[in-house]
Amino acid sequence: MVPSERLAQLNLTLPTTAAPVGSYVPAIRTGPYVFTSGQLPFRDGKVVYTGKVPGDVSVEDAADGAAIAILNALAAAAQAAGGLDTIARILRVSVFVNSSPGFTQQPKVANGASDLLVKIFGDAGRHARAAVGVSALPLNAAVEVELMVEVSDSQDEAGKG
Numbered sequence: 657m658v659p660s661e662r663l664a665q666l667n668l669t670l671p672t673t674a675a676p677v678g679s680y681v682p683a684i685r686t687g688p689y690v691f692t693s694g695q696l697p698f699r700d701g702k703v704v705y706t707g708k709v710p711g712d713v714s715v716e717d718a719a720d721g722a723a724i725a726i727l728n729a730l731a732a733a734a735q736a737a738g739g740l741d742t743i744a745r746i747l748r749v750s751v752f753v754n755s756s757p758g759f760t761q762q763p764k765v766a767n768g769a770s771d772l773l774v775k776i777f778g779d780a781g782r783h784a785r786a787a788v789g790v791s792a793l794p795l796n797a798a799v800e801v802e803l804m805v806e807v808s809d810s811q812d813e814a815g816k817g
Contacts, residue, residue, distance in 0.1 A: 658741045662776045667679070670731040670740060674698060682732035688807045690736045690743075695728040696797040697721035705798040709765060711756040713798040719768030721799040722751055726769035729803040730776075735805045746773050746783040746806035752800040755789035762787035769801050 663669065673682050676693070683692040692783035697704045697720075698777070705713045705721035726749070733739040751766035755760075773781035793800050 659743060659776050660740050662676065662778075663740065667777060668727065670734060671699070671728055671733050671774045673731045674728065676681040676734075683736035685688050685731075685736045685807070688809060689747070690733045690803075690805045690807060692729045692732045692736075692761065692803040693798045694794075695798055696793070696795060696812055697724040698728055699807050703795050703797050706796040707754065707798055708756040708759075709753050709798050710759060710761075715764050716762055716797045717766040718753060719732045721797070722765055722768035722801060723772045725799055725801040729757045733803055733805050735779065742807050743777070745780045745806040746777055746803070747806055748786075748804040749773070750788070751784045752788050752790050752793060754793045754796070754798050755791070761788060762789050763805055764801060 676682060680693050683690050704724055705717050707713050709715060709718040710810045730740065733743060736742055749769055751762065751769055752766045755762065765786060769784070770785060773783065
């Protein structure tokens with residue numbers, strides 16, 4: 657089963673890639689790799705979860721925010737790769753958590769993104785990861801994610817036809 661079919665089975669869709677608000681692009685491809693810019697938990701043009709974790713946002717809600725943000729990152733990666741089904745493997749995920757002082761459970765927040773990637777890509781969704789606590793994020797978002805993926809050579813070649 658291809659990733660787009662798994663996504664549909666989960667009753668999820670990739671959102672429209674948000675236009676950048678600065679001097680950057682949402683994702684860039686070089687060779688077989690796509691790197692995304694940091695993605696926030698945007699839904700319908702609004703940041704879903706804002707504030708410090710766990711002071712303002714629970715760990716569970718922040719993990720949901722990480723899942724929302726990873727869908728936004730996948731949308732950007734898919735656009736740069738030529739479609740979701742051209743993504744052969746998830747290589748690395750970086751998760752930044754707007755952390756209250758002393759908070760050390762960033763990996764639990766990051767699991768929201770990681771678990772969703774495995775549901776969508778199966779074993780190809782298992783990845784290297786960093787889960788980092790930070791003192792602030794843009795728009796006071798609770799979480800931000802970055803994604804690095806590998807694009808399939810065979811599908812890439814087929815798309816050139």
